[in-house]
Amino acid sequence: MKILVTGGAGYIGSTISNYFLDKGHEVEIIDNLSTGLVKNIPKKSVFYKIDISNVKKLDEIFKKKKFDIVFHLAALISNEESIKYPKKYYYNNYFKSKIFLKQCIKNNINNFVYSSTAAVYGNKDKPISENDFLRPLSPYSKSKLRLENLFKKEKKKISCIILRYFNVAGSDLKLRCGFNVKKSHNLILNLCAASIKKKKFVINGDNYNTKDGTTIRDYIHVQDLAHIHLLAANLILKKKVFKILNCGYGQGFSIKEILTTFNSILKKDIEYRVGKERPRDIKISISNPNKLIKTIKWKPKYNNLSDLLNSSLKWYKKISTL
Numbered sequence: 298m299k300i301l302v303t304g305g306a307g308y309i310g311s312t313i314s315n316y317f318l319d320k321g322h323e324v325e326i327i328d329n330l331s332t333g334l335v336k337n338i339p340k341k342s343v344f345y346k347i348d349i350s351n352v353k354k355l356d357e358i359f360k361k362k363k364f365d366i367v368f369h370l371a372a373l374i375s376n377e378e379s380i381k382y383p384k385k386y387y388y389n390n391y392f393k394s395k396i397f398l399k400q401c402i403k404n405n406i407n408n409f410v411y412s413s414t415a416a417v418y419g420n421k422d423k424p425i426s427e428n429d430f431l432r433p434l435s436p437y438s439k440s441k442l443r444l445e446n447l448f449k450k451e452k453k454k455i456s457c458i459i460l461r462y463f464n465v466a467g468s469d470l471k472l473r474c475g476f477n478v479k480k481s482h483n484l485i486l487n488l489c490a491a492s493i494k495k496k497k498f499v500i501n502g503d504n505y506n507t508k509d510g511t512t513i514r515d516y517i518h519v520q521d522l523a524h525i526h527l528l529a530a531n532l533i534l535k536k537k538v539f540k541i542l543n544c545g546y547g548q549g550f551s552i553k554e555i556l557t558t559f560n561s562i563l564k565k566d567i568e569y570r571v572g573k574e575r576p577r578d579i580k581i582s583i584s585n586p587n588k589l590i591k592t593i594k595w596k597p598k599y600n601n602l603s604d605l606l607n608s609s610l611k612w613y614k615k616i617s618t619l
């Protein structure tokens with residue numbers, strides 16, 4: 298397969314790129330390095346440091362190579378930042394992607410896997426199915442949903458699988474790439490930082506209506522996600538499809554459960570304090586993965602919380618010493 302990955306210098310895009318290169322596919326990457334890392338870019342890939350909205354460069358790239366499929370991951374991804382700067386998120390994640398999509402279609406590139414997010418559902422007390430009611434709470438999740446709708450609008454012209462990722466964690470198995478420690482903010486990263494820098498870990502609120510008062514998430518290993526992209530791409534190349542699939546294991550863990558498992562990996566207790574709830578934070582987000590499993594015949598391989606956390610920690614330790 299000849300694959301174009303947007304956002305391929307980022308955490309998930311680079312892991313997927315390595316996964317496909319390992320399997321002998323050709324990978325080209327577009328990234329403006331706004332949050333991505335040069336060291337994440339696989340040596341065997343072709344890299345273009347450009348913005349997804351750079352129409353002139355896109356035409357040049359598309360003239361040189363006929364891609365079988367595009368994995369569209371380029372986006373800004375912080376819920377909190379998006380609340381402060383909603384226009385920035387609308388402009389980067391929706392408006393620029395609209396330009397990109399138009400340019401692809403103009404150049405007869407019609408196969409896409411789009412990385413969306415479970416945040417489009419908002420709060421749900423039970424495992425979420427793809428046809429559940431959508432209620433994005435932040436400008437980030439709104440921008441991702443808006444782009445989903447644009448792909449849907451082009452459905453007659455394109456084949457597309459929209460993957461709604463739940464919380465992604467873990468690292469490339471060979472630790473060749475991973476999250477940008479300086480620009481990412483998430484629970485697991487904060488735990489890694491607390492374990493190494495001896496900073497106090499902060500739980501953002503413990504008064505939610507959940508089993509232990511802390512928020513609950515479904516974490517999926519980035520390596521399983523890479524495999525999902527392969528199965529999705531195979532399906533798209535076999536027949537014309539338009540599908541939306543949740544990507545999670547169907548198992549939720551609270552912050553306190555994550556902390557306990559992390560402590561058992563470290564064999565010591567991380568110090569923590571309870572801080573303020575984050576604005577518009579989601580209380581519970583757990584996937585119902587049945588449609589994913591049935592549609593692409595997927596079996597999870599890395600759904601062990603301890604291994605998942607350990608994998609993130611290994612990358613954090615590696616990148617912190619570079």
Ligand SMILES: NC(=O)c1ccc[n+]([C@@H]2O[C@H](COP(=O)([O-])OP(=O)(O)OC[C@H]3O[C@@H](n4cnc5c(N)ncnc54)[C@H](O)[C@@H]3O)[C@@H](O)[C@H]2O)c1
Pocket residue numbers: 303304305306307308309310327328329330331332333334347348349350369370371372373374389393412413414415441461462463464465466476477
């Ligand atoms: N990390 C998660 O838990 C998670 C959960 C749900 C969905 N997602 C989605 O997965 C995708 C990848 O997320 P990630 O965690 O790897 O984030 P990331 O920040 O590590 O990667 C995003 C990449 O896109 C690039 N980029 C952003 N805007 C661009 C533009 N206009 N032109 C070119 N490049 C641009 C950045 O430089 C970066 O390398 C995003 O679309 C995100 O919405 C991530």
